[in-house]
Amino acid sequence: MRVVIAEDLFLLRDGLTRLLRARGIQVAAAVDDGPALLAAVTEHQPDVAIVDVRLPPTFTDEGLKAALAARAQQPGLPVLVLSQYVEQLYARELLAGRTGGIGYLLKDRVMNGAQFTDAVRRVAGGGTVMDPEVISQLLDRNSADGALATLSPREHDALTLMAEGRSNAAIAQRLVITESAVAKHIASIFLKLNLQPSDDDNRRVLAVLAYLDR
């Protein structure tokens, strides 16, 4: 798998490159601003672009715009956006296309190399990865929702993990239950929230996110 990294801080750019290489992911290019990202994406055709939200010259949300521009330039290009802070507003903008291949994570998550590379692989594979902080914000915001209140604690945990974009197998491992138990929980969640069930992992995640972000 080949990735392109856009990150302006040398330490982090270097660290990310080493972390990914150590786990067998090829870093095709590591650049430090938006236009260079667009050029690198065109040149290297990576499987995923990893982009910091804040890039020069404005140090505002330049990275986010560059990521969306890269996706527009190369439709379906998986993009993993990293940030020092997460905002539901940005998550919503990234998810607006309702297609997969989107990740939005706090930079803190790179401290767990295994989980981070797993997230990179899931995004590259067309999945959706949302930071647990985004999901907890979404759930807080929906605390008054009657349908959510009917979920059992176990189902609530499963919903949280599912919204973060994890597979049934990963959820089963996290909650220390069997995969069939996870499937049962998920079916029950979809029923209680009145959502269309789906076998496609990614479509399922997007449906749950859309439900929470009404």
Add this chain to the structure above:
Amino acid sequence: MDNGAVTGPAMQGPPRRWWSWIGEGAVAVARGMGFCGLMLAGLGLVLALLLPLLAAGIGIGLLLAGPAHWHQTEAVALRVAPFAVMAVSLLLFPSVLLAVRALAIVTRRLCGEWCRVPVTDPYWPPPPDERLGIQGRLRWLLGDPAGRRDLLWFTVNACGGWVLPAAAAGLMTYGFLCILGGNRGHPVVAPPPAFPGSEPPVLIALGLALIAFGLWAAPWLLRGYGMLARSMLGPTGRAELALRVAHLAKTRADTLDTGAAEMRRIERDLHDGAQARLVAMGMTLDAAEELLDDSPQAARALLAEARESSAKALSELRDLVRGIHPPVLADRGLADAVRALALRQPVRVHVASDLDGRPPAPVEAAAYFTVSELLANISKHAHASQAWVDLRHQGGMLRIGVRDDGTGGADPALGTGLAGLGHRLAAFDGVLALSSPPGGPTVVNVEIPCALSSPKTSSC
């Protein structure tokens, strides 16, 4: 009422009819009489101020020129009495000055309410020390040029200014007397010089015309009187500057205080939070290093702990940064920052914005934290299910409306939140108005004068 420069809440009245001017005229005549009463009170006060001088003059005159053949006791009494009066009136002097000021303030208020000529109080702010001696108080009262202008006004008013509000009543009285004369068949008062004839019908017609004219002219005369009053009671350019300087000095002090308090809070947060965690992390890493050879298992546990510590430090720093200057505000400006804020509230918040530029950064931050505080209040106290935030730029003002469907009854006197917001906004000459009747809804309107910069053009 009469022309375009009408301000104030009295504008919304019953719909105008063709006879409205009669009622308005009658009200204006009554108000004119009220002003005449005020004039008498003012005259009394001016005389009371002059009383010591008067008494002293009489006393000295009697001392020098009193008849020599007076009886001893009478002579003493007569020569002492004026000085006694002078002493008493001197003692009362400060109180009279205060009364003059109070009367001037009442006059200004009535100018706004009755004449529709708003006049601001031009006085220096009272000295900060409450336990000011009588000397300091006198210096404050007498040193203020506005106080001297008050006296000028009361004198001018007593010497002839009062004619303006009284003229309509005078005309109408004259008209009544003319009609009375017409009724009795002979004039009660002399008709105006060079008036054609004094037959009853003519007199009655003249009377009616005078009354009508008086009613019609009364509001205009009142307005003219208001303007005359404003020319003496209103702040001069200098006084306006002085008031502005006093206001700026106060808001600057508040701003500095707030800034210093904020710095202390940040320092404390860093000291107790991220700094402490980094120290602990260093120690944990050190311990892990020592254990590495003997007990790799224990070292691994310590390393995991260190990583967790670093994650917590990061999260604390993130919260701190959000409190100093929210990243979305820097990235996207006020409207999107408020939208992002709205998404974090437990109640549904609808955000509408028609800002097509960005206010200056400090104004933007103040506006953001104001909305943030108001939304936090709504979540905590209002029992609301929905809230609306409206951002607009109109007439050189950033206008923010925050409304909820909660239970109302918010009292700015309780808690320091709203007062703190007021201080924060005052630094920008901003104002905050709260309306929260019991049962709701609560509506807060904020206005901050500022210009918008043109929207930033994106480079990618």
